[in-house]
Amino acid sequence: MPTAPPRPAPALRPATRADLPAVLALLADEDRVVDPATVVVTEVYERAFAAIDADPRNELLVLPDGDGTVVGCLQATYIPGLGKGGAERALVEAVRIRPDRRGEGLGRALMDQAVDRARARGCALVQLTSDKRREDAHRFYAALGFARSHEGFKLALRALPGRPGRA
Amino acid sequence: MPTAPPRPAPALRPATRADLPAVLALLADEDRVVDPATVVVTEVYERAFAAIDADPRNELLVLPDGDGTVVGCLQATYIPGLGKGGAERALVEAVRIRPDRRGEGLGRALMDQAVDRARARGCALVQLTSDKRREDAHRFYAALGFARSHEGFKLALRALPGRPGRA
Numbered sequence: 001m002p003t004a005p006p007r008p009a010p011a012l013r014p015a016t017r018a019d020l021p022a023v024l025a026l027l028a029d030e031d032r033v034v035d036p037a038t039v040v041v042t043e044v045y046e047r048a049f050a051a052i053d054a055d056p057r058n059e060l061l062v063l064p065d066g067d068g069t070v071v072g073c074l075q076a077t078y079i080p081g082l083g084k085g086g087a088e089r090a091l092v093e094a095v096r097i098r099p100d101r102r103g104e105g106l107g108r109a110l111m112d113q114a115v116d117r118a119r120a121r122g123c124a125l126v127q128l129t130s131d132k133r134r135e136d137a138h139r140f141y142a143a144l145g146f147a148r149s150h151e152g153f154k155l156a157l158r159a160l161p162g163r164p165g166r167a
Numbered sequence: 168m169p170t171a172p173p174r175p176a177p178a179l180r181p182a183t184r185a186d187l188p189a190v191l192a193l194l195a196d197e198d199r200v201v202d203p204a205t206v207v208v209t210e211v212y213e214r215a216f217a218a219i220d221a222d223p224r225n226e227l228l229v230l231p232d233g234d235g236t237v238v239g240c241l242q243a244t245y246i247p248g249l250g251k252g253g254a255e256r257a258l259v260e261a262v263r264i265r266p267d268r269r270g271e272g273l274g275r276a277l278m279d280q281a282v283d284r285a286r287a288r289g290c291a292l293v294q295l296t297s298d299k300r301r302e303d304a305h306r307f308y309a310a311l312g313f314a315r316s317h318e319g320f321k322l323a324l325r326a327l328p329g330r331p332g333r334a
Binding site for chain 2: 023024027044045047048049051052055057058060075077079080081082083085086087091093094115118119123124125126127128129130131132138141142144145146147148149150151152153154155156157158
């Protein structure tokens with residue numbers, strides 16, 4: 001029997017309002033699958049999504065599976081600046097692959113396409129930070145060609161509900 | 168004779184077009200004083216400044232000396248997001264104090280006021296990255312209360328003129 005042709009990598013696309021429960025489910029717990037049907041989309045998240053969606057320098061991007069299920073996400077922010085020959089830099093935050101779908105190359109598909117988007121836009125650089133405790137993520141970014149050249153500093157300004165999201 | 172009263176910390180303010188040569192001079196060389204009069208403001212930098220200035224989520228901020236001379240700068244980007252209870256986070260880039268004016272507390276005045284601006288805006292977090300080779304800067308940010316919790320990764324997308332600016 002002929003083998004099935006390799007499946008094309010799923011295409012990264014901007015999130016719509018309908019993706020919000022799936023994205024919040026991914027952000028809610030990095031290490032456990034959360035059912036989007038259990039996610040309550042409060043007004044705070046409606047407003048935050050609307051702010052991202054309306055900003056031409058912010059994109060919430062989702063990676064759909066073959067059947068359209070969202071299995072990954074990230075947020076890209078394109079930052080104008082005076083360094084880098086006046087080019088924008090892309091900051092990537094909130095990178096997630098659904099925990100039960102890791103090891104299939106989806107993370108690479110997600111990041112490769114995010115980097116391609118930044119390049120097509122004319123960005124000089126893509127940057128991100130990763131929690132020092134997540135050595136697996138550091139190996140992943142190094143394998144994608146990222147240089148671990150900087151220390152990442154964070155200053156919390158107020159106490160926050162623990163989920164979803166983390167610094 | 169009475170001693171002079173302590174000078175108030177200079178007030179951080181948004182840069183205007185007139186500050187552009189001074190800011191580019193600060194960015195051109197972190198370790199050497201560059202005379203703003205020698206800086207050529209090319210169209211690339213005019214456009215980059217205009218983009219920052221027109222974006223309500225980006226601010227180029229300058230620290231003037233008593234006589235109005237710009238002795239420090241930074242860029243703040245306020246990023247909407249679904250984490251952090253839906254609050255913005257502030258990203259700080261391009262932090263500079265003129266090399267001959269270090270050790271006077273100007274860096275602290277710069278950062279304290281930038282953090283105050285982020286807090287007043289409702290940001291949940293201030294974040295930045297610092298080149299791993301700059302241990303002096305790391306001690307400075309730690310003293311301001313920042314946690315060195317993350318690894319900072321950068322991926323250059325194209326070759327760039329070396330100055331001004333660095334990743």
